[in-house]
Amino acid sequence: MIVLHEYPLSIVEHEGFKRYSNSLQPLFKVPSRNTIRADIFKMFEAEKHKLQRVLESNSSRVAITTDMWTTSNQKRGYMAITAHFIDESWVLQDRIIRFMYVPSPHDAENLGDALMEYLLDWNIERKLLTLTLDNCSTNDVMVNVMLDKLDKSLLLVNGKLLHMRCAAHILNLIVKEGLENLFGSGVERIRESIAFWTATPKRSEKFEESVRHLNIPCSKVLSLDIKTRWNSTYLMLSTALIYKDVFSRLRQREPQYRKLGPKLPSEEDWELAKEMCERLKPFFKITIRTVAAAMVDKFEKYWLDIHGILALAVVLDPRYKMDLVDFQFTRIYGKEEAQSYSKKVLDMCYDLVSQYQAIQSKEDDLDSFSNFSCVDEDVDPLSDYDMYISIKKRSRSGPSKKTEMDLYLDEEVLPRNANFDILCWWKTNSLKYPTLGKIARDILAIPVTTVASESAFSTGGKCVSPSRNRLHPRTVEALLFCFLLFFSVLARFLFLKNIS
Secondary structure (H helix, E strand, O other): OOOOOOOOHHHHHOHHHHHHHHHHOOOOOOOOHHHHHHHHHHHHHHHHHHHHHHHHHOOOOEEEEEEEEEOOOOOOEEEEEEEEEEOOOOOEEEEEEEEEEOOOOOOHHHHHHHHHHHHHHOOOOOOEEEEEEOOOHHHHHHHHHHHHHOOHHHOHHHHOOOEEEOHHHHHHHHHHHHHHHHHHHHHHHHHHHHHHHOOOHHHHHHHHHHHHHOOOOOOOOOOOOOOOOHHHHHHHHHHHHHOHHHHHHHHHHOHHHHOOHHHOOOHHHHHHHHHHHHHHOOHHHOOHHHOOHHHHHHHHHHHHHHHHHHHHHHHOOOOOHHHHHHHHHHHHHOHHHHHHHHHHHHHHHHHHHHHHHHHHHHHHHHHHHHHHHOOOOOOOOOHHHHHHHHHHHHHHOOOOOOOHHHHHHHOOOOOOOOOOOHHHHHHHHOOOOHHHHHHHHHHOOOOOOOHHHHHHHHHHHHHOOHHHOOOOHHHHHHHHHHHHHHHHHHHHHHHHHHHO
16 A cells, blocks of 8 residues: 555554554554565565566567656656566566666766666676667767677677667657747747746636637647657647637737737747648658758658668568568658668668577577487487488578578568557467567567656656655665556456456
């Protein structure tokens, strides 16, 4: 109850809680605050070890997302680390595995050391897949710091695919660039008007009164945007457009509002805002090249960093394969330039197949050596034959023989279906394409945003509430772990209750 409902640990010492517990069961002895804390830590350690065993026993690689958060109550910086992997049953898993305090300064060296310490502590450094991070210079440097500490031969394509930039932040940067260049001053004037009419309760009431007088059938409330998030700017403008006539009426009737003068939105500003909302609503239905050259530059800058992993995921989708890659690259770059980009993706696919086959070959050799060196009366008399067949298969794989990738790409793409389960398809077809199956199990686990780690901060905010602002960082992490455990159990219980 204390964990699930975010009560302070000291609640067990409150007189009202003691009387309440006594009224329910007079013989029940309310545990002390220290006992509650000890029980929470026991649960935390048990769940932590259980998760460590899951990650160690799982044969696929682990993708990591991480982000930093500073608590408003403690003014401390916490790093949320989320692991993403596909388990043995081909089910995508994402688990928050650390929510640790990181002392200042939060520079690349300190953040890299903290993350590296976690990877070593959980034995993930040898099976690390990617790091999905926000787009900032500190993270860029941190990735380089980590590449120096990691064994690149154990990473995909020698670490070239390690850094996965958050696609949500990239989209925000692209749209923000376009907004500033095309609609910047107009958006700012509309923002000023919204700020004016939401500044005090009295002004808000006057605005609502004008809405009623004009019989506008809408109950949406004016709100300012967060300038760093384009979707909040879109919501702000779309709501303001509904009340455009209200702003015009108040401009005529309210002297204080008229004093904004040149800061008041013009008719042209409203037209631009309308056009912008129409374009942003289905953002990817517009051609980026027609929006602004600056947006294209921003798109190119980050696209070149992430398109490799995204393209690999598309190739591993049997509905698209290289066909969609070729199609989209032609639309973005033109026919001639698209060929070179497509070739890079295809080369990366073949490189990955070679790397995975080399790893599998080493594992097979180790198994064979282990079986050979073990003296056992019950040894299989045909174990040498298995080794002979394995060597023979490898010797056949020459330049003239089609690889798994060739055979996979030669097959026709599947019909597009919104209900298609790609993990289920690869679970079934990994026997047919064993190497590609292993690659798919890794690549398809890579998150393209840091949302999973950012979502931990809303939970963290509950754990570090004003009534808990003196908690030790380790206690915060334990409470977060236990909260997520109880929440998942409760959600599963309600789900099973609903379907029954």
